[in-house]
Amino acid sequence: MSETTVNEPSPEADVVQRGSFALTVRRLRRDTASMAALCVILAVILLAIVAPWVAGITGHSPIEQFRETGLSPAGIPVGPGAEFWLGTDQLGRDVLVRLAYGARVSLLVGVFASMLASLIAVVVGTTAGYFGGTVDLVLSRLTDLVMSVPFLLCALALVSAFGPSLALSVVVIVFFSWAPMARVIRGQVISLRRQDFVLASRSLGAGPLSIMVVDILPNLAVPIIVYTTMQIPNSIVFEATLSFLGMGIVPPTPSWGGMLADASSNSLYLVAWWLIFVPGTALLMTTLAFNILGDGLRDALDPKSARTVRRLRRQPKAGTKP
């Protein structure tokens, strides 16, 4: 709490003009939960980047099996200690090193799949909303169709047909995640296209493509940023779920879902708690952080959003609590 008050100017300070970006950053920085979430995300990114150094410091590669030191004589994984900081798994591999490399997969798939899904959603939503009529009807039906399909079952069918791989995981996640956002974008575009500035552009001779990209797209920045951020944890969990079911990342490449699957496969985690609590907590913290940041971004980017207005209105009643 104390560091947020430091940043606030005293009431006597001069009036400063701030751009909307500066205002957004200011609002976001005042939100303790969002800043904490951002720190967690940065920590996970750092872990993913320094994965080779982690392997170097510990002297363990992510797929190397230490059957002598990493397993007890009975073949039970070794718990957290000096040699293996976060313990070993059922094959005597270092959990910390695998966690660091798994962060790469989670972030890569999460961010990449979400951005791809957003791209499709923006193209479909903008086209449907701008043109209306038959185009809208066809694209909206397509969106409905994708949303009324048992997606995990279809994902399983796809994977069973083509065999699991990183690329297929991304394709599956993208294919089943763009529809809800496309619906939101379409709604926004329908109200935007009736605005005067669109009419002005058109009367100046701008074509549909130019209007969509130059006039309408910048106005969609807020929903695009917020929805993409909120899609990232969904994609991360989707990937982890696929890997958990043995249909995502192919072993021995480490992934958080795969680590949990290994722990679950022979109920090994009952004698080695770190096999679920280490990757499980990492997964939970990452998704939680992205969800909190998404919430915070929505409030910071769109101060008119119902949540903030209500919070402000209730301020006197809620007392001095921040």
Place this chain on the structure above:
Amino acid sequence: MIRFLASRVGFGAGVLLVLSAFVFFLFFVAPGDPARMIAGDKATESQLQQIRKNLGVDRPIVVQYGAFMQKALSGDLGFSYRNQQPVAPIILRRIPVTLSLVLGGALLWLSIGVPIGIMSARHVGSLRDRLGQAFILVGLSFPTFVLGMMSLYLLYFMPKQAGFTLFPAGGYKALTSDPLVWAWHLALPWTTLALTMAAIYARLTRGQMLDVMGEDYIRTARAKGLSERRVVWKHGLRAALTPLVTQLGADIALLLGGVIVIEQVYGLQGVGALAVQAVANQDRPIIIGVVLLGGLFIVIANIVVDLLYVLLDPRVR
């Protein structure tokens, strides 16, 4: 109304058609020879030819699809590659497990999620609201299988180590033999399912209640002296009911197609576990059957929800 219903049924049929074509053609273009899967590696080429002929996979794909759909409409989904048994009964046998899990879970998640949403909305900005919001965020972020494995460790294994059995490790006991044993075995799966789903309902209820509680008719209800409890639960919640029912219909339908992850974690032999096993065995007729069943549940649920709208919302009538 009839026109509206007809268009919904038409769309539902379209979804099933596209879905069936999708899985059918998917397995056609996918690598892998079904005859080889049935006969194994030692089969001779002439044996393989015979099996292909029996399966009908030597015919053109469109003819195969037509034949498949014709049979499927009468409930015949073909035979499992693995044990040559008809697919439909194999799937039907799994439904009681999944149904128990989903319906029990739905009751639980509604009774957790809706009150939390209402509490949050009634005390916006208060500590209780922030606790509610924290519940929503954590619930939305918790991967189901992580929660399931952690619950198993903390509530099954740790008590067992301490010398008593709090909950069983999983498995399914039929409701008809002993309802108490049935519920005891499903307690952990229900809770796991409910905690992750309740967050969605709490968020939905909170948002709806916040919108509704500012309406004039709520003020009217208060002005005529109704108790706050009656205002909230009867007049307020009534308006939040329509989106809740939509969400509930969609969720139940989606989950009836297999609560894949939870069935896997708790070793419940439901539809979802069947799908995972079928994928591992490359048993394509079963995969096609489960996907179609899942699609059918969703289509039916959509139509039921549309009908419920008319009952719930006088403005549609």
